[in-house]
Amino acid sequence: MEDKKKYFRIGFVGAGTHANNMLYPSLTFLDDFEVERVAVCDLSEEKARKVASNFGVAHVYTNHQEMFAKEKLDGVVVCINAKGHPPVVRDALQADLDVFCEKPTSITVEESEELAELSRKTGRFVMVDHQKRRATAYQKALEIVKSPSFGKVTMVEAKMHGHIYDNLFNCMMEWQIHNIDIVRAFAGDVKEIVARMCRLADNRASIAILLTFENGAVATLNWGSEAGGKGRFCERIEVVGSNDEAVIVENVRHVIHYKEDESKEWAPNWVPILKNQTTVIDGYVGNLREFMNCVLERRQPVPNIEDEVRALRVIYAIAEQLGIPAEWTITIGDR
Template sequence: MSKIKVAVIGCGSISKHRHIPEYASNSNVELVAFVDPIIERAQHYAELHGGKAYSNYVDMLKAEKVDAVSVCTPNYLHAEISIAAANAGAHVLVEKPMATSAAESEAMIEAAKKNGVFLMVGHNQRLMPPHVKAKEILESGKLGKVLTFRTSFGHPGPEGWSVDGRESWFFRKEEAIMGAMGDLGVHKSDLIRWLLDDEVAQVAAFVGTLHKEGTDVDDNATCLLRMKSGATGSLVASWTYYKGQDNSTVLWCENGVIKIDTDPNDQVIVELRNGTVERYKVGQVATNEKQTSSGVISEFVTSILDNKPPRISGEEGYQALKVILAAFESEATGKIINL
């Protein structure tokens, strides 16, 4: 088959570190267009990789016949651009959170269906080697049922990651809509659903801005989740882990405990009630400081080549987002929200 023609919309940090290099190193892909309102950013990548630079996606979709797009823009534009790309007949890979509301998510899923294209969400946590290993161990049944859990994702905040630093859209509520929860929390709601092969039934949450000055987007959230199976646990998202990142998950099960990314050397540790301890070195989870291949791009490209719907579909992204939206609703109402 001829190469998949791809356009990258939004040329900030996630494009710079993940999407663009991973497309560029994929022999099945031709990068044909880069879009950014700051045209110099788009031009920079067009010069590096070939293709054309555009300052807006509408012009690009008119001018180019692309097979697929990556949507790497501020959150408030995810739905609008994904729907326009689907209507132009392109497969869509959208960064998380896939959208900022239930209505937007549903419209995106509908647009992809109607146009016969794939919609995939960039939930890379399921593709990280420690999480893949943990899922395999859970599926083996040796730990029995998951009873309780904690999962957290925290780092010092987007100012160290975003190409715009402290001036980033991440801190502007009208563009970000949600802060640490949209950035990190939604990764963990996706991960816990996937690891447990279960849906979240109830959410209670404290979500707020504790320390980032001059912004009204949330920088911390602590959530209680009850799963359909009855398993209960906590989900934490934070932009104020100033002493370094935490992306760990611990699951307490009938027959023991599994610890994921809690140890600097062994990424997965299983401690069984009978006294045996298993330690697995399977490779690190990617961090902002230490980029490893996210696996998202090759997963997206493979699904297009094989004409198989992506595993991390729009529907999956929507289920993960619902948990985050419920957390905001819980904070606003002081109530436990039923999903």
């Protein structure tokens, strides 16, 4: 006899490119849930109606407050833009709704701190969609790191190259904040930061960062707009333990676990089945599943708004050391 599927009524704010490419399609692969797609809201009614038609959403709104007031929802997905997230998340929390918010949750640390305080006050969750936490390769690596044989994490080496944005701050907030979040997943909270940069242009640079963590571990991060682009070689993490073990994740697809005298490797077999879908391998499906389970079970999701506050503090500290202005130039609706 098949297990009974869990039921979840979900609403959406945002009908842009990222939501259409990654979040809405992920609903199809939540095979352990019956998800009622109650409503979608966007400032563009045309975009909202297109989402409703393409993904089977019942109702369309252009005012999120009206949607929160009229619809019975278990949770809401907010995917607009860092500048637009805070007022919508705030309204959702005040409407007694749990929130799944795309990263970054805000442009400033202070705005996310205010959301964290409101989350604590209302008792409602804000989960942040740093999807790499539930990417298949990183899940396997985290399982290895948390095993008793691995010992204490002592060192992390990471790189993240790729996207060229209008300026370096946009790149750090939209792209390299992923690197901060996943490194924190392995090593914990950051205590000290030292950053250096080779600047090529206002929006092009190579950046080297040394982190010290509260638990004593250290990390080196290498970020840039050069060498690797968006493709096969843009992302890599190696985590070293105190018991002569380490694990490497190459570009979110390939895992190598090595010890003194042996190593094991994992990669997707690319058979077109559920577990090999891009939205599954990259972690979007896993994050949405975690959000829904946490709402139903009333347990705090991870990563949450407190994690985002810590990640944003690191980003701002790096930008300040490097003299990078905290200037946000991405237009609302671009996501």
